[in-house]
Amino acid sequence: MTWYALQYKPAQGDRALTHLQNQEVSCFFPKVLVEKIKGGKRTQVLEPLFPGYLFVNLEQTDSMWAKLRSTRGVLRVVGFGGKPAAIGADVIExxxxxxxxxxxxxxxxxxxxxxxxxxxxxxxxxxxxxxxGEVRAIVLINFMQQRQEVKVPVSAIKR
Structure with missing residues (x-):
């Protein structure tokens, strides 16, 4: 069996994953915990490592290929020249x-x-x-020719 990438419809990665798993397709949808600042507060959100893509493990002779495009949430199979692009198992590992x-x-x-x-x-x-805390951060600034430790709102910090 070989791994292939599927592109899912915008904001439908979890939906595509659920419907593929319901059809007993072996899937891999890597997610990471990302820290974001919303409304001046730090929050942690689980987001896809590869936004827009998930991976399936299928044989080329599997009858599931015909059903992939019509699976809810799936946009297309990533391929080149009309053929699905295989991904090495070592890459997925x-x-x-x-x-x-x-x-x-x-x-x-x-x-x-x-x-x-x-x-x-x-x-x-x-x-x-x-x-x-949740809404403040400590930063160092150069003020009056010295480094000063200052507490500021998280919302005031830009990278």
């Missing part, structure tokens, strides 16, 4: 092994340069230190 070590995508890391976008320090470059 590498992705599976690397999922645990994937760094958080959306969070700001200590030591990262940021810019303050509101408040008395608007427009000043800073170095992110840490979060201080």
């Amino acid at each position: 590498h992705i599976k092994q690397g999922l645990e070590s994937v760094a958080e995508q959306g969070g700001i890391r200590p030591g990262q340069s940021v810019q303050l976008s509101e408040g008395p320090f608007e427009g000043i470059n800073a170095i992110f230190q840490s979060y201080d």
